[in-house]
Amino acid sequence: MPAREYVSSVGDMGSETPTKLPCIHFSNLDKHTNKLEWDSTKSQVHQALQEFGCFEATFHNIPPELQKSMFESLQLLFDLPLQTKLKNRSSKPFHGYVGQYPMVPLYESMGIEDAPVPEKTESFTKMLWPEGNPKFCETIQEFSEKLSKFDQMVRMMVLESLGLEKYMDEHMDSTNYLLRVMKYKGPETNESKLGLNSHTDKNIVTILHQNQVNGLEVQTKSGDWIKIQPSPDSFIVMIGDSLYAWTNGRLHSPYHRVMMSGEKARYSFGLFSIPKAGYVIRAPIEVVDEQHPLLFKPFDHVEFLQFYYTEDGQRAQSALKTYCGV
Numbered sequence: 001m002p003a004r005e006y007v008s009s010v011g012d013m014g015s016e017t018p019t020k021l022p023c024i025h026f027s028n029l030d031k032h033t034n035k036l037e038w039d040s041t042k043s044q045v046h047q048a049l050q051e052f053g054c055f056e057a058t059f060h061n062i063p064p065e066l067q068k069s070m071f072e073s074l075q076l077l078f079d080l081p082l083q084t085k086l087k088n089r090s091s092k093p094f095h096g097y098v099g100q101y102p103m104v105p106l107y108e109s110m111g112i113e114d115a116p117v118p119e120k121t122e123s124f125t126k127m128l129w130p131e132g133n134p135k136f137c138e139t140i141q142e143f144s145e146k147l148s149k150f151d152q153m154v155r156m157m158v159l160e161s162l163g164l165e166k167y168m169d170e171h172m173d174s175t176n177y178l179l180r181v182m183k184y185k186g187p188e189t190n191e192s193k194l195g196l197n198s199h200t201d202k203n204i205v206t207i208l209h210q211n212q213v214n215g216l217e218v219q220t221k222s223g224d225w226i227k228i229q230p231s232p233d234s235f236i237v238m239i240g241d242s243l244y245a246w247t248n249g250r251l252h253s254p255y256h257r258v259m260m261s262g263e264k265a266r267y268s269f270g271l272f273s274i275p276k277a278g279y280v281i282r283a284p285i286e287v288v289d290e291q292h293p294l295l296f297k298p299f300d301h302v303e304f305l306q307f308y309y310t311e312d313g314q315r316a317q318s319a320l321k322t323y324c325g326v
């Protein structure tokens with residue numbers, strides 16, 4: 001049976017009751033041979049995403065050596081000279097190298113588009129190490145591929161739990177993957193400093209993993225901040241605004257941020273499933289009814305992102321509502 005336990009952490013608004021994030025275990029799930037377990041996990045996923053928009057997940061197909069070499073690879077990457085890191089350029093926001101932002105000086109990140117595709121990781125590696133770096137390349141590709149399989153499993157459960165399985169192929173074919181790797185410098189003070197601004201993700205599903213330095217905080221629907229303290233081999237699965245809109249608000253897309261303290265650097269990475277440009281996100285009729293009127297007009301994710309990074313988009317309490325709210 002998949003275990004459901006709770007990670008305890010306390011909201012920082014002085015609430016007496018600790019707020020907890022569900023933890024869901026995925027053990028070699030095969031929908032066809034173990035339907036009972038699949039259905040039980042699926043309902044935990046649905047509940048967690050409805051209530052929190054995210055959950056902590058454990059699944060046992062990441063070998064410890066792969067995990068170790070992933071964090072070594074991240075360190076190697078961020079230790080490269082700035083001139084080299086700046087080669088990672090993209091016209092899309094947060095897809096290329098980001099760093100030295102005055103608002104969030106502790107934060108640096110790099111994006112690797114289609115990281116599960118070997119040729120893409122190879123060309124990314126070659127751009128940074130023209131002489132080659134096979135270990136880095138294999139590690140990034142292998143880890144991303146495993147996470148992409150996990151992303152597909154979660155999305156399959158989400159669609160099934162909403163009775164939307166007939167859209168499965170369209171849903172899966174309409175996205176690409178981006179692996180974003182991040183480093184947050186320790187601020188060298190015990191006071192909490194902002195590592196990454198509070199935001200909702202704009203994509204479909206995000207799967208996050210971190211080294212042993214905590215910092216991620218997720219806001220509950222009632223406004224409390226949960227300090228996430230994942231176990232060393234667990235992942236945080238989170239819903240982005242595009243899936244929130246596609247499910248017509250049936251699943252929550254949570255605000256989250258990173259707060260840093262102390263001396264140690266935090267390394268994290270996320271695999272983001274992102275709608276392809278030109279694909280119009282439209283909630284299926286099955287999730288729209290009198291009790292659930294349509295929340296958002298159909299929109300193109302890339303055009304929405306362009307709005308999000310304008311002054312109006314940044315100022316809006318909810319960029320999605322301002323952009324295409326009904």
Ligand SMILES: O=C(O)CCC(=O)C(=O)O
Pocket residue numbers: 180182196201208210216256257258268269270
């Ligand atoms: O570093 C983390 O754990 C969170 C990063 C994040 O929220 C993002 O990249 O959208």
Ligand SMILES: [Fe+2]
Pocket residue numbers: 199200201256
């Ligand atoms: Fe995020």
